[in-house]
Amino acid sequence: MSLLEQVEWRAVGTTCSAAVTTGSGEEQRARVALSAAQAEVAACEGELSRFDPASDLSRLNASAGEWVSVGPRLLETLRLAVAAREDTAGRFDPTVLPALVAAGYDRSFELLEERPATRADGWRAGSAIELDEARGRARLEPGTAVDLGGIGKGYAARRALDAMLAAAPDLAGGLVDLGGDIAVRGETPDGGPWRIAVADPRRPGETLAVLALAAGGVATSGRDARRFGPSGSLHHLIDPETGEPAFAGPLTVTVAASDAAEAEAHATTLAIASLEEARAHLAARPALSALYVPHAGPPIPLGNPPLARERLVVIAS
Amino acid sequence: MQRVWIVVLSVWAMLAIVAVLAWSYRPPAPLPASAAQTVVVKGTNGKQQLVTVSAPAHATTATSAVARP
Numbered sequence: 001m002s003l004l005e006q007v008e009w010r011a012v013g014t015t016c017s018a019a020v021t022t023g024s025g026e027e028q029r030a031r032v033a034l035s036a037a038q039a040e041v042a043a044c045e046g047e048l049s050r051f052d053p054a055s056d057l058s059r060l061n062a063s064a065g066e067w068v069s070v071g072p073r074l075l076e077t078l079r080l081a082v083a084a085r086e087d088t089a090g091r092f093d094p095t096v097l098p099a100l101v102a103a104g105y106d107r108s109f110e111l112l113e114e115r116p117a118t119r120a121d122g123w124r125a126g127s128a129i130e131l132d133e134a135r136g137r138a139r140l141e142p143g144t145a146v147d148l149g150g151i152g153k154g155y156a157a158r159r160a161l162d163a164m165l166a167a168a169p170d171l172a173g174g175l176v177d178l179g180g181d182i183a184v185r186g187e188t189p190d191g192g193p194w195r196i197a198v199a200d201p202r203r204p205g206e207t208l209a210v211l212a213l214a215a216g217g218v219a220t221s222g223r224d225a226r227r228f229g230p231s232g233s234l235h236h237l238i239d240p241e242t243g244e245p246a247f248a249g250p251l252t253v254t255v256a257a258s259d260a261a262e263a264e265a266h267a268t269t270l271a272i273a274s275l276e277e278a279r280a281h282l283a284a285r286p287a288l289s290a291l292y293v294p295h296a297g298p299p300i301p302l303g304n305p306p307l308a309r310e311r312l313v314v315i316a317s
Numbered sequence: 318m319q320r321v322w323i324v325v326l327s328v329w330a331m332l333a334i335v336a337v338l339a340w341s342y343r344p345p346a347p348l349p350a351s352a353a354q355t356v357v358v359k360g361t362n363g364k365q366q367l368v369t370v371s372a373p374a375h376a377t378t379a380t381s382a383v384a385r386p
Contacts, residue, residue: 004375014381153381179381188375197374210374218378225380254378 002172002189005030011041012153013051014179018164021172021189029168036167037160037176044156047074048148050097057146061097065142067132075131077148077155077261078138082129084151084265088281090240092269095127095140097147099243125240154219154264157183161260181219183260198291198299201252208299209254209291217260221271222252222293237271246272253278254291256303266290278302 005027006019018037022030047056047070056070070078081094102123127144140146148155160176161183173186175194184194193212200208201224211218223237239246253270257263266288270278278292282302289303 017376019375175375177376177378180378181381182376182378184375194376195374197377199377199379201380207374207377211378220378220380222380252380 002187002191004189005034007034007038009038011038012045012049012156012178014153016041016179017177018160018175020164020168020174021187023172026168026171029171033164033168033171033174037164037174040160040163041156041176041178044073044152044159047071048077048152048156050147050149057148060138060140061145064140064144067137067139069135069137072136073155073159075133075136075138077152078129078146079131079133080155080261080265081146081148081151082131084262084269085126088265088269090126091272092150092265093125093240094146094148094150095125095129095144096238096240096243097145098123098143099238100147101145102243103238103245123243125243150221150268151261151265153178153181154183154217154260154262157181158217158260161185181217181260181264183217184213185215196256198254201293208293211254211256211291213256216256216258217263218254218256219260219264219267220252220254221264221267222250223271224251237268239272248272248274248277250275250278250292251295252293254293256289258287263288275300 002021002023004019005022006017008015008017010016016038018034020030020033045055046052049055050057050061052058056068056074060068060070060074078094081092084092085094128141129144129146130139132138157176157178160178161174164174164176165171165185171186173184173188173194175182175184180199182196184196188194193214196211196213196218197207198209198211198220200206201222221237237246237249238244239248249272250270253267253273255263255267255270257266266281266285267290270281270290270292273281275292275294278290279302282288282290289301292300292302294300
């Protein structure tokens with residue numbers, strides 16, 4: 001009989017959990033695997049966090065215009081972020097950090113103080129990010145700063161899942177959840193797909209839907225959480241076209257993809273998209289599926305129907 | 318005198334019963350939200366198919382919340 005061994009901890013500014021499917025007598029291997037996941041998340045945070053002044057990303061942001069040696073995790077995440085920016089024609093942009101800071105999100109969320117929002121002087125979207133993968137270094141265009149908040153947790157979830165299952169290859173499967181950015185692979189204890197509940201943003205504690213994934217990633221982005229500024233009037237989703245918190249977009253959007261980092265990047269993109277834009281986005285990317293939750297009315301499943309066999313969209317009755 | 322003892326013992330018996338009931342009471346646990354029955358909208362070759370699912374979820378996705386203290 002298979003069981004699910006789990007661990008929960010705090011990291012990357014949120015609540016994290018990891019789980020592995022184990023058989024009898026595999027408890028020790030499960031603990032090793034879960035520890036490997038926690039260690040990998042810590043390693044990712046050490047490279048990707050913009051709130052840790054000693055992180056690789058903070059060093060890179062502080063030295064814009066110069067080549068900076070960075071770790072492999074930051075290098076890979078930057079490569080994925082640049083690819084996502086190209087794929088989304090700039091709707092996902094990791095260089096929105098100056099605009100985000102100007103809007104008021106200038107420190108770890110729990111430490112934010114209420115202050116009026118401003119606009120980032122001279123900021124423009126699409127600043128250059130150069131990568132020298134052979135020498136393990138990166139360079140930002142002068143005046144640029146990067147925020148990986150729209151892709152980093154998904155990337156870390158996938159890395160942690162890989163580390164977890166590499167540490168104990170005999171385990172049947174696993175799941176890593178970093179504050180709702182989730183990576184899954186392998187078998188569940190009951191042999192079926194991994195079932196991921198989608199929280200109802202309008203009714204705290206309620207489940208809106210359940211996704212079923214054999215492998216891949218899920219991420220949700222929206223303006224129902226992490227609000228700040230005067231009376232919580234601002235949110236963290238910056239529209240690269242305006243440099244200000246986005247006006248258009250759903251309350252939340254959940255994306256399922258073959259990779260958690262990809263899911264998070266596209267969730268970030270769709271979180272500032274109208275329904276028509278979201279439909280077009282999904283139509284052009286058949287490997288994705290999404291649940292678009294407007295501010296009013298029922299949730300809207302989007303995606304390519306044939307691939308729904310792998311990623312079922314489940315609407316709560 | 319015997320009546321007094323009967324009253325005292327009755328009161329103590331009542332108190333003991335109330336204490337046992339209070340100690341053994343467990344409020345009914347709410348059903349986890351993810352365990353609720355759900356209906357699958359499954360697109361296959363353009364057709365929508367409804368399937369009932371009752372198993373609980375393994376995790377929940379939401380806009381990333383700040384870590385609980």
